[in-house]
Structure formats: structure tokens, C-alpha cells
Amino acid sequence: MADTPRPAVVTGSTAGIGEAIARRLAAEGRPVVLVGRSDERLAAARRRILSAVPAARVATERADLSLMAEVRALADRLAGGTPPEIVISNAALMAPVAETTPEGVQRTLAANHLGPYLLMRSLIRPLEGRTARFIVVGADPGALARLPVDLDDLGFTRQRLGPVPSFRPFVAYGQTKNMNAMFVYGLARRLADAGITGITVNGAHPGIIKDTELGRDSRGALWLFQTVLGNLGRRPGPDVGADTPAWLASSRAVDGVTGRFYVERRAVPTAGHTTDRARCDRLWEESARLTGLPADL
Template sequence: MALGDTHGQTPARRRAVVTGASSGIGEAIARRLAAEGLAVDMVSHSQARLERSAARIRGASPDAELRLERADLSSIAETAKLAERLAAPEPPDIVVSNAACTVDPAETTPEGVTRMLAVNHLAPYLLLRSLVRPIGDRPARFVIVGADPGTLARLPVDLDDLHLRRDRLRGPFPSFRPALGYGRTKNMNAMFGYALAARLRGSAITVNGAHPGVIRDTGLGRNDRGLLRVLGRVLGVLPMPGPDTGADTPSWLATSPEVAGLTGRFFAKRREVPTAPHTTDVDRCDRLWEESARLVGLPVEL
């Protein structure tokens, strides 16, 4: 459900979409983009949290133009409807795909999809693909927030098990299953980014990935249990940067003239970094693309 909010409306402003914008890094990205004068569509599953986040952003930028979009990104149907709303009356100039969750890999949606797969990978796959045609020949930037390439190098995507169901994901400690599943979906983000950039090469749309860093107060650990929860508490007492630091590289990729025209890259701390060979292998990326298309009901061809 979209709630139009015309506070400080300036029709000529460029428009950005940020998913997972009701807290943590997503809210910090939305705040930065609003401070730069962009109109921002803030996407989250919680209307109440969106409203609180918007109030905080307006506290920092009273003239912020914000539109609040409540959508459950674990639902393929809701994500498709969200894409339709975001394309009207004109499509956005920037999309930052930031929303993610860490839950038990066994948890599924009413559509029969593993929830973590749906939110972390299928939602950005469907959303960004669905906005390509409305954007057309206009310049636009897609930014996909990923995770640490070094850590993820040890968690290649099992292309025969996108739903994260195989025993080898389980490991000796059941409480760590969400972290393992999360890592694999974050590798899917990188693979999707490369595949989409390759298919859009020659167009005015760029696609890049970003590692925000190891950041406190992201909310990702709210569902942790057992040893994973203990580890989270231990790490929580260590000095770590906050969401505003995590927002730096994604926001820079979204607006900086330094990266205008660059596409198909992955960045950390504003520097291009490599990701694991299993994320850049063209055949693997194509297979993930095709399986994802089937799961969300899109044709394979862009």
C-alpha cells in the first residue's frame, strides 16, 4: 500500500527508492539522499516503523520529500505490485536494494518460497528487473547492498538448492543456519548484480554492488538464537561503526559523479574490490538468473 507524502514536494527533484529504509543502514541511506535534495521512496514492511523513520529524517532535513511504501518483500506478489507503484507516474532515477533478513532457512512464505531467499534475493531480482522497462533510455543507477566478499568466498551458492534445504547447510550448530543461509543469499546478490549489468550493458542504467562494512544496529540479528545470539552479544560490546558509516558507499554509488557510467562492479569503502570466482562465473550467474526468473514468474530474457 502506497502512502503519498508531499511534504516539501519539488516535482523536479530526482527520485530514489531505498528498500529496508525504516531502520539501520537503509534509513541512513534514505537520510543521506534526502539531504542531497533527492525525493526518496522509503520501502519497508512496517508502516509504523516507516513513519518513525521518516520523522527522524525530517528532523535532520525539514524539507525532505518522502513517500512511504509499505510492502512485504517476502511476497512475490506484493513485490510485483510495489514495482508497478514505483514506476508511476515516472520511474525512479536511483534504486538502492538494501532490505535483508536473517531467519531460519526452514521458514517459508505462503507462496512456498524460503523467506530468506525471497527477501534477500528474489525481491531485488524482481524489483530491479521490473523497473528496467519503465526506465527505458533514461539514465538510472541500481545499487545492491551486499556483504563482505572475503567472508562470502567460503559460502558459494548451491545452484541445486536455492531454497537452502540441503543438509550441508545445517552444519554442527543449528543456531548458525541463518547466518550460513544469509551468506549464500548475499552471494546471490553479487551474482545477480553482475548478470543484470551484463544484460544492461550499452544502456543508461548502471548496476553496482556495495559492502557497507561490519556495522552495529542493523537489526539483522533480531531473530538470532543459541550460539549465534551469544556471538552477536559478544560482538555487540566491541567498537563498531554505526549505520551512517554503512550508508556511505551505497549512497556514494547512488549519486557520485566519480562513478557515473561504471557498471558491473563491487565496492567497499568506495573502492572497487573483487568478489569470489564462484560469483563471477558467467555460467553460474546465468543459471541463477534463469532459476530466479522461474521462481518469480518472469521470462528469462530481460
């Protein structure tokens, strides 16, 4: 690591896994930038990190990753300072299927996929000629193997998403997590094709972790399922969930490694529907259209 490391940006870092990732990187001497939707929660997370790591250098940026205008403004602010060396996309939510943002985009799709897509793509040019690591926090590739992305219905307007209405936000969430893996593969390939070798991009599953707040708005059968799951066994906490994403951010063992998906620090395969080049290209092009970007880097 350089004597004066460039910042690590961690989205969704006001609690849970994101805060644990930021705290770990701060303890390694890395300046960190917390990104969240609430000034109050950002300030509280910053205080907790400073309490644990008094010498930490912690900045905050308020942005709602489900709003593309706020993502663009965030990217501009980040590029206007010292360009980050690490960008970890951890923010995620599970919104009702019918809920859309003021920009007219289904909120789960916007926050979990389009926001990270726009943020990371917007930082490529400011990082030109520098090294950087992009890490996208996904979900269990085994569990998601049966949830292929419907490329004709990214906003979940026509899919039934299963027979139990209260489970449908979970199914939509699962599809966006498969989009995360497809984005990793698509971006890694395009960076390589463009000769941009200094930026790597990898995905990670943090594990089934308690205290993430992901399902805090769940209702009905989904709430019951999550409650029962939370009471079974002893699920690990956010510090365990932070391990693989933080390791990908700082370990020399993955220098130059790109386009892979990791579970417990091991590269693992994901479902064929997430690696199929034609499918990844379709998702990439539609994501470009929805975020107002050209398809080419």
C-alpha cells in the same frame, strides 16, 4: 544532478543503514521513497528524517520484499509515478532455514535475493530511455568467499549448512548475499548486451555495522556470537554503513560505471564462484523461474 531530480527508492529503510542512506540522499536534495513492511515504522522513519532534514521530500511505500505479489505491486506503483532514478536494495533478513513465505519460498532467499531481482527487473522497461542507478547492498566479499551458492538447492532444503543448528540461518544468509553479487554481474551484462546503457548496477558492502536489527531474531550460539562481536571494539554505526551505497547513488565519479562491487568506495574483486558466467547464468535462470519472469530481459 538535474534541477528536479527523480526519486531514490530505498528498501529496508525504516531503520539502520537503509534509513541512514535515505536521510543522506534527502539532505542532498533528492526526493526519497522509503520502503518497508510496517506502516508504523515507515511513518516513524519519515518523521526522523524530516526532523533531521526539514526540507526533505519523503514518501513511503509499504511492501514485504519476501512476497513476490507485493514486489510486483510495488514495482507497478513506482512505475506509475515519476520513475525512480535510484533504486537501492538494502532490505535483508535472516530467517530460520525452515521458514517459508505464504508463496512457498524460503523467506531468506525470497527477501534477500528474489525480491530485489524481481523489483529491479520489473523497473527496467518503465525506465527505458532514462538514466538510473541500481545499487544492491551485499556483504563482505572476503568473508563470503567460503560460502558458494548451492545452485541445486537455492531454498536450503537439502544442505546441512554446518554442524551448529543455530548458525544455519547465518550460513543461508551468507549464500543469499553471494547471490546479490551474482545478480549484479548478471544484470549488468544483460543490460549491456541489450544496449541499455542508461541503467547501471553495482554492489556494495556497507561494513560490519552495529544497530542494523539484522540479527534481532537470532538464537543460541549465533546470538552469543553476535553479542560478543557487538561488544568487541567500537563498531561504526549506520551512518558509516550508508556511505558507500549513498556514494554509488549520487557521485559523478561512478557515472556510467556498472557491474562492480565496492567496499569503502573502492571496486574490489569477489570470489570466483560469484563471477563465473555459467554459475551466474544458472542463478539468473532459476531466479526468473521462481519469480515468474522470462529469462530474457
